[in-house]
Amino acid sequence: MQSQMISAHALIGQTQFMTQWVSPSPTWPTQTQNTMKRPSVLVFHDDAFMDTLIQTALQKPQDLDQHRVKTAGQKLFQPVHGDFALVAASLVCSGVTLPERQTHPEKGEQVAFVVRRLVSNTEYAWVKGQGWVVADLQKPNEQEDLQGLFPVVCGTGDQQRRIWAGLVPTSSRDTFVSQALRPAGSDLAAETQQYANTLEGAPKYPATQQFKEQLQQALLNFREKQPSPADLEASAFFFFDFLDWFSRYLPSALTLIDKGTVPADNDKLKPLYQLLVSLKTSGGPTFWDALKQVRVQHKAGNFDPTNHTNLNLRTNNTVSSEASGSALFAFFNAVPPKVDYAPLSLPDVPVRDSRLNSKDSFVVRMYYHRPYCRFRPHLLSEPSLPFTIAPYFDPDAPARPIHITMPSDVSIRGLRKYRRNVSIEMSSDLRKKIQQVTPKVMEGKLEQAVEFNLGLICSFSIPIITLVALILLLVFVVVLNIVFWWLPFFRLCFPIKR
Known part of the structure; x- marks a missing residue:
C-alpha cells in the first residue's frame, strides 16, 4: 500500500x-x-x-x-x-x-x-x-x-x-x-458598441432605443389591429411596462412618481414631468396620472389590469396617443450623453445563442x-x-422496463372495485366549455352550457383510464399500420399462466 x-x-x-x-x-x-x-x-x-x-x-x-x-x-x-x-x-x-x-x-x-x-x-x-x-x-x-x-x-x-x-x-x-x-465584460462592451453602431440614427444609449422600440410596437398594435376587449388590458400593461423601464434605467423618475409632487424648475426631471402631464389617454387621465394609478399595484407586485379600465389608449380604431408616442420618442432620443438621470445602458440580458449543440x-x-x-x-x-x-428523449438511452397490470375482471362488478384515485380540478369557465361538447359537435353545433358559477373536481380510476387509452392506442396503431407497417415492431404478446 x-x-x-x-x-x-x-x-x-x-x-x-x-x-x-x-x-x-x-x-x-x-x-x-x-x-x-x-x-x-x-x-x-x-x-x-x-x-x-x-x-x-x-x-x-x-x-x-x-x-x-x-x-x-x-x-x-x-x-x-x-x-x-x-x-x-x-x-x-x-x-x-x-x-x-x-x-x-x-x-x-x-x-x-x-x-x-x-x-x-x-x-x-x-x-x-x-x-x-x-x-x-x-x-x-x-x-x-x-x-x-x-x-x-x-x-x-x-x-x-x-x-x-x-x-x-x-x-x-x-x-x-x-x-x-x-459574455465577459470586455465582450459585452464590444457587442454593445456593435449594436449601437448598427442602428440608423441610434440614440446615445441602446437601452433608450430598446424602450423606444417597445413603445412604438405597442402603439402600432393599437393602430393596426381591430378593437377588442383586450385593449383595456393592453393599455394598462403599457403603463406597467413604462414603470418597469423606470425601475431599471430611471429610478429617480420612479421616486418622483411615488412622491406625487411636482418637480422644481431646476430639477432635471421637469421636462419629463411636463411631457407626461401634457399627454392624455382616451379615457381621460394624463400619462402622469395613469402612471401614478398603476404604480400602486406595480409596487405591491400584484398587478390586475381589470382595475384600470379608464386607461384605454384606443379611440375609433386609432390611437389617441399616437402623437404622444412621437413626443415620447423625441424626448428619449434627445437625452444628452452626460445627463445625470440614472445608468442608461444595455439591459443585462443574454445576448448569445443559448442552445446546446x-x-x-x-x-x-x-x-x-x-x-x-x-x-x-x-x-x-x-x-x-x-x-x-443525453436529452430526456434520446434514442440511444437505455429503456426502463414498464409493467402495468390491466383489470382482469372487466364486468361491472369487477370494474367498480377500482378506486377513483385521480382528481382533476376544473374552473367554471372550463366546465362550461366541456359541457358544450356533445355528439352534436360532429354536426358543427355546440350545446348551451348550464349557467351556474361553480367549478368541478372530477375523480377518475387509473386502471379504467389505462384500459380506455390502450383500446384507443390499438385502434390508431392498426389503422395507421397501412401507412407505416409498424405493427411487427410495436408489440410482442406471449401467454402467461393465470
Whole structure:
C-alpha cells in the first residue's frame, strides 16, 4: 500500500506540502499523470447505485475503476433512463504517502463541487438567477451553484481511506440548455458598441432605443389591429411596462412618481414631468396620472389590469396617443450623453445563442473552502474529463422496463372495485366549455352550457383510464399500420399462466 502511495505521489509531481484534489484513491493504480489530478466520474446503471457504491468501496474498492468514465466526450444518461453519474475524488495532502486531508466543518470548512459548461474551450459557471457566466478558474463565481458531496469509506483496516462523492445533476440538462451564455465584460462592451453602431440614427444609449422600440410596437398594435376587449388590458400593461423601464434605467423618475409632487424648475426631471402631464389617454387621465394609478399595484407586485379600465389608449380604431408616442420618442432620443438621470445602458440580458449543440460539453470541479486560510481559502480541482448529457428523449438511452397490470375482471362488478384515485380540478369557465361538447359537435353545433358559477373536481380510476387509452392506442396503431407497417415492431404478446 505504501508503494502505491509513493507511485501516486510521483504521478501528481508535487514536492511542496499542500492540499489538493486528486482522483479517488481506489483508482490510483490505473491512472496516468494526466488523469491522476482529475476527479473521476463514475456511472452506475441501476437504482441501487448507492448500495453498489458503498459495498464496492468497502469490499472491493479496486472495482470502482470499472465504473469510471475513461474517455472524453462520453454521453451520460439521466436517472429517468436508469443511469446515475457520480463525481468522486480524494482530498489529500501532498506528503510521501498522500495522507488524507481531514476537514473541519466546525471551523466553517466546506467541500462541494461545481458543474461547468465548456463552449469553444471557454468555461462557464452556472450562477443562480443569471444562468451561464464566464467562470473563475481559481474559485467559484459569486452565487455559483454548489453541489453537495458526501464521504464514502473505501477498504478496511489500516488501508481504509475516505473519498468524496456527489451526484452529478444530469436531470437538470433541460434547465442548463435553456439558459444563455452571458459574455465577459470586455465582450459585452464590444457587442454593445456593435449594436449601437448598427442602428440608423441610434440614440446615445441602446437601452433608450430598446424602450423606444417597445413603445412604438405597442402603439402600432393599437393602430393596426381591430378593437377588442383586450385593449383595456393592453393599455394598462403599457403603463406597467413604462414603470418597469423606470425601475431599471430611471429610478429617480420612479421616486418622483411615488412622491406625487411636482418637480422644481431646476430639477432635471421637469421636462419629463411636463411631457407626461401634457399627454392624455382616451379615457381621460394624463400619462402622469395613469402612471401614478398603476404604480400602486406595480409596487405591491400584484398587478390586475381589470382595475384600470379608464386607461384605454384606443379611440375609433386609432390611437389617441399616437402623437404622444412621437413626443415620447423625441424626448428619449434627445437625452444628452452626460445627463445625470440614472445608468442608461444595455439591459443585462443574454445576448448569445443559448442552445446546446453537439460540440458543447460539461466538466465538474471539486471545491474545498477554508474561510480562515489567509493565502488560499478557495481550492478548485482540475476539471474532470469532459462529458455530454443525453436529452430526456434520446434514442440511444437505455429503456426502463414498464409493467402495468390491466383489470382482469372487466364486468361491472369487477370494474367498480377500482378506486377513483385521480382528481382533476376544473374552473367554471372550463366546465362550461366541456359541457358544450356533445355528439352534436360532429354536426358543427355546440350545446348551451348550464349557467351556474361553480367549478368541478372530477375523480377518475387509473386502471379504467389505462384500459380506455390502450383500446384507443390499438385502434390508431392498426389503422395507421397501412401507412407505416409498424405493427411487427410495436408489440410482442406471449401467454402467461393465470
